[in-house]
Amino acid sequence: MEDNRAFLKSDWWTRFDEFRTDQQNRLPRPDVQKSTEPNAVRIDLIPPDQFTIGDVPLTTLVKNRRSQRHFADTPLSLEELSFLLWATQGITQVIGDAGINYYKRAVPSGGNRHPFETYLSIHTVTGLEIGLYRYLPLDHQLVVERLDPDLPAAISAGGLSQTSQVNGKSFPFIEKSAVTFVWTAIPYRTEWRYGPPAAKLIAVDAGHMCQNLYLACGAIGAGTVAVGAFDRIKTDAVLNVDGEEEFSIYMAPVGKLAAG
Numbered sequence: 001m002e003d004n005r006a007f008l009k010s011d012w013w014t015r016f017d018e019f020r021t022d023q024q025n026r027l028p029r030p031d032v033q034k035s036t037e038p039n040a041v042r043i044d045l046i047p048p049d050q051f052t053i054g055d056v057p058l059t060t061l062v063k064n065r066r067s068q069r070h071f072a073d074t075p076l077s078l079e080e081l082s083f084l085l086w087a088t089q090g091i092t093q094v095i096g097d098a099g100i101n102y103y104k105r106a107v108p109s110g111g112n113r114h115p116f117e118t119y120l121s122i123h124t125v126t127g128l129e130i131g132l133y134r135y136l137p138l139d140h141q142l143v144v145e146r147l148d149p150d151l152p153a154a155i156s157a158g159g160l161s162q163t164s165q166v167n168g169k170s171f172p173f174i175e176k177s178a179v180t181f182v183w184t185a186i187p188y189r190t191e192w193r194y195g196p197p198a199a200k201l202i203a204v205d206a207g208h209m210c211q212n213l214y215l216a217c218g219a220i221g222a223g224t225v226a227v228g229a230f231d232r233i234k235t236d237a238v239l240n241v242d243g244e245e246e247f248s249i250y251m252a253p254v255g256k257l258a259a260g
């Protein structure tokens with residue numbers, strides 16, 4: 001408990017003379033996006049300037065935001081998925097400076113480090129087969145990690161097989177989602193600049209990202225629920241990440257809401 005509180009209090013900001021960061025030591029800047037296999041299959045998403053959806057007043061979205069744990073069978077369209085990805089991690093501005101591009105995104109991030117990768121367990125999205133995909137924000141594309149009809153059950157097991165009660169029946173809301181977002185952290189992206197204070201920044205960053213998912217879902221008649229209670233080791237195995245340099249930190253199943 002003490003250690004965890006110390007993490008929350010995170011007083012490292014007054015102790016910068018106790019350590020040197022890798023940025024101060026002039027180590028190379030970490031990549032802003034994880035690489036892909038050279039022959040990986042990529043899928044173009046709908047670019048933000050072509051969105052025909054999402055134009056809902058912010059007051060309406062904020063007022064109606066609720067965690068949703070029951071989804072309709074209706075698939076998400078590729079445009080809807082593109083919109084959700086753009087709203088959570090999309091690039092909104094490229095700033096070139098001294099030969100380096102800096103990317104601003106739809107969400108803030110401590111030091112603009114953006115330490116997350118977005119994995120998608122896709123279940124019912126029009127035109128996409130069931131499987132594990134990853135968002136490539138710099139390209140606004142998906143990369144296919146693997147097609148896998150068993151993924152909805154596996155990712156649900158990673159999410160502790162959470163269920164809600166709907167009309168007296170238990171509803172496995174991760175397995176039954178149209179898509180479940182699973183965010184991993186690559187802590188070094190933030191550690192490179194900040195050293196020990198990075199951990200708390202990363203945890204705070206995750207909240208901003210998921211909040212945008214809530215609001216973006218509200219704008220397309222969909223819903224989500226933040227899932228913090230999950231089996232990280234099991235989930236990392238499903239994602240095929242190493243659990244050290246990259247590990248899962250947050251989940252969010254998404255689906256269309258039943259009318260009415």
Ligand SMILES: Cc1cc2nc3c(=O)[nH]c(=O)nc-3n(C[C@H](O)[C@H](O)[C@H](O)COP(=O)(O)O)c2cc1C
Nearest residue numbers: 065066067068069162207210225226227228229230
């Ligand atoms: C960090 C975090 C973790 C959460 N983890 C879970 C979870 O594992 N399972 C779940 O059903 N809801 C989870 N929730 C949703 C909360 O239960 C929900 O936000 C809260 O009950 C308030 O309801 P509202 O979001 O509808 O306002 C989580 C929310 C947050 C912010």
